[in-house]
Amino acid sequence: MLEIRDLVKVYPGPVAALHGVRLDVPRGLFGLLGPNGSGKSTLMKILAGLLAPTSGRVVLDGVDVTDRPQLVWPRLGYLPQDFGFYPRLTGEAMLRHLLDLKGVGERSRRSRIALELLDRVNLGAAAGRRVAEYSGGMRQRLGIAQAIAGDPELLIVDEPTAGLDPEERLRFHHLLAELAETRTVLLSTHLVEDVAMLCPRFAVLRFGRLLLEGTPQQARRAIPGRLAEGLVARDALEPLRRTARVTQHLLFEGRHRVRLHVPEGPLPPEFVEVPATLEDAYMLLTLDDAARTLPASA
């Protein structure tokens, strides 16, 4: 169990990136969901022991590791958001180099370890190809290969699905789900879909504050009232937006498909009730928070 206690991070500037985050991360896959700039990477760097918090504690299985990050390093795998590779190396050579840096295994065994890890993330067949030729999904899987070297019990992955196409994202989801069977995986993402597909528990971070922590089902059930969906003409959009909270607005066959929240009373004409999704819950939470934290416009 990873216990995060009242973490505050103020960067020089000053920029307050975390405002007292308190969270328990259990075993399995845990999602940290938040928009860009919410403090996800800051939190993950602190947990990985690469950045010192301004105040607060990080406790791993009862051991306070805040001031002694070297205690966590052997037990931790980390895939940073901006992981860099040498594109001219082959996948295997790149991974061997990373194992060298990490000090995993004896030198003579590193080649074998690298190949085993590549197999693990389904890159065995691409081991001899240059990283420059890898797709985005393959690079992320190579990043996972270095992160799981040494079989860490805690795996921290920072926005690994950003920029992957749908097929690669699905494949990556399967890999994360498999890795989470035997360890804690903390996944940060700005995509609600990642959480909906993968995470039995999650938390929402916004402007460095946790807005919510729980299961996706709890988040959906906590929405008061109903969700409704309908097709509307363009000139009906503005009046709707003024009276209701819109959780989704898409074009559908050239018309505007709108999902909105109906806290009480009848649905608008031509709208039908739909089951609430995690996306709805997240949107409403974000809108509520914006209404609370930003001055109301005239």
Ligand code: ADP
């Ligand atoms: P996220 O990963 O959710 O996009 P970050 O943790 O990267 O969020 O950033 C949170 C806030 O901290 C942002 O306002 C960002 O501009 C700021 N920030 C991040 N890193 C630094 C830094 N090294 N120096 C100053 N401000 C930073």
Ligand code: MG
């Ligand atoms: Mg980030």
